[in-house]
Amino acid sequence: MAASEVPGADHVTLSHEQLNVNAAVEAVTSPSCGAVSLFVGMTRDNFEGHRVVRLEYEAYESMAQAEMKKICARARCLWPSVGGIALHHRLGVVPIAEASVVIAVAAPHRQAAFEATAFLIDTLKATVPIWKKEVYEKGQCMWKENKECSWSKTQEYSTCSSSSPSGVCHVFYFFTSIYLSFLLLLHKYYFPKPSVN
Amino acid sequence: MAASEVPGADHVTLSHEQLNVNAAVEAVTSPSCGAVSLFVGMTRDNFEGHRVVRLEYEAYESMAQAEMKKICARARCLWPSVGGIALHHRLGVVPIAEASVVIAVAAPHRQAAFEATAFLIDTLKATVPIWKKEVYEKGQCMWKENKECSWSKTQEYSTCSSSSPSGVCHVFYFFTSIYLSFLLLLHKYYFPKPSVN
Numbered sequence: 001m002a003a004s005e006v007p008g009a010d011h012v013t014l015s016h017e018q019l020n021v022n023a024a025v026e027a028v029t030s031p032s033c034g035a036v037s038l039f040v041g042m043t044r045d046n047f048e049g050h051r052v053v054r055l056e057y058e059a060y061e062s063m064a065q066a067e068m069k070k071i072c073a074r075a076r077c078l079w080p081s082v083g084g085i086a087l088h089h090r091l092g093v094v095p096i097a098e099a100s101v102v103i104a105v106a107a108p109h110r111q112a113a114f115e116a117t118a119f120l121i122d123t124l125k126a127t128v129p130i131w132k133k134e135v136y137e138k139g140q141c142m143w144k145e146n147k148e149c150s151w152s153k154t155q156e157y158s159t160c161s162s163s164s165p166s167g168v169c170h171v172f173y174f175f176t177s178i179y180l181s182f183l184l185l186l187h188k189y190y191f192p193k194p195s196v197n
Numbered sequence: 198m199a200a201s202e203v204p205g206a207d208h209v210t211l212s213h214e215q216l217n218v219n220a221a222v223e224a225v226t227s228p229s230c231g232a233v234s235l236f237v238g239m240t241r242d243n244f245e246g247h248r249v250v251r252l253e254y255e256a257y258e259s260m261a262q263a264e265m266k267k268i269c270a271r272a273r274c275l276w277p278s279v280g281g282i283a284l285h286h287r288l289g290v291v292p293i294a295e296a297s298v299v300i301a302v303a304a305p306h307r308q309a310a311f312e313a314t315a316f317l318i319d320t321l322k323a324t325v326p327i328w329k330k331e332v333y334e335k336g337q338c339m340w341k342e343n344k345e346c347s348w349s350k351t352q353e354y355s356t357c358s359s360s361s362p363s364g365v366c367h368v369f370y371f372f373t374s375i376y377l378s379f380l381l382l383l384h385k386y387y388f389p390k391p392s393v394n
Contacts (some may be wrong), residue, residue, distance in 0.1 A: 021235075022218050025218050032243065033241065037234075038236075040232070040233070040351075042226065110238075113236075118307075165319075
């Protein structure tokens, strides 16, 4: 394994390709770090009794990358001994038993590496704007912001034919149309045309 | 990544070859597990102010493998949801920034995977009969049982020319020579030759 030339660097990527765990380890490895802790999130074949056939991920990419870099910085404040950090997230279709996210953290000793890894996956799921669609075997699907996310508004189950309706877009259009209707009514009844003298 | 055919299996190996983190992930991956937690232990270039140039590992192999299987079983008792477990330990020379141990644990959810991984590396270091020699840049070296091991008797620093003196062998020969000297003295003073009539 090649040692990273910049031991304290953050390696943040969003990619439509398969993730490589060895590459994440290589990115964070340095001669001064004796421990690398990793978390790999996989597509599971079930969710609350439903048979899942695949996941599909979408992200607001520039915002997601900026947020991922912020949580790396927060981890470094909390565990100053941490060396390299890799946050690699896959987008698009992720089949069963393939990785959607790989997190690797190097540190001189394992305690800091373990704690920072747990913090990074918890915080990534809570704050980074990445949505996933669970596709079930009977053609149903569900778009989700992360279940653990404070601003999550998970959509109800629906039979979907379109390939990429975003939950956030639906919510946005719904509230925008209500707001515009309200403005029209306000204009009609409370601000009548001035009379011509 | 291929999903493991036996999701609940233990994959325990001792090897003189370089360890492969992707292989450990593949060994434990299964369709029902959404989380894989890993720990990779690397050779660090320093120890308590000494510049380390390499590590060398020796094991009582059959006993080490049996002990590694035992700690997998203990982890399964403590975290029954755990799927595959991989414990891969390298023996012989491990250069700086290469892996000496890779632990991978799969589980449906990440909490169990994280906790089991931390337990496995703590317990492996405390109970498995694997010794390491730290070789320093000025030709000094030190054989160690693990520092965290309850029965550890780390040897003093010594300038070594031989390539594989084991700490355990030194202790064994020392106590054997004391025991034999004691037997000789006992025989000479308390069991005198019978007189000839």
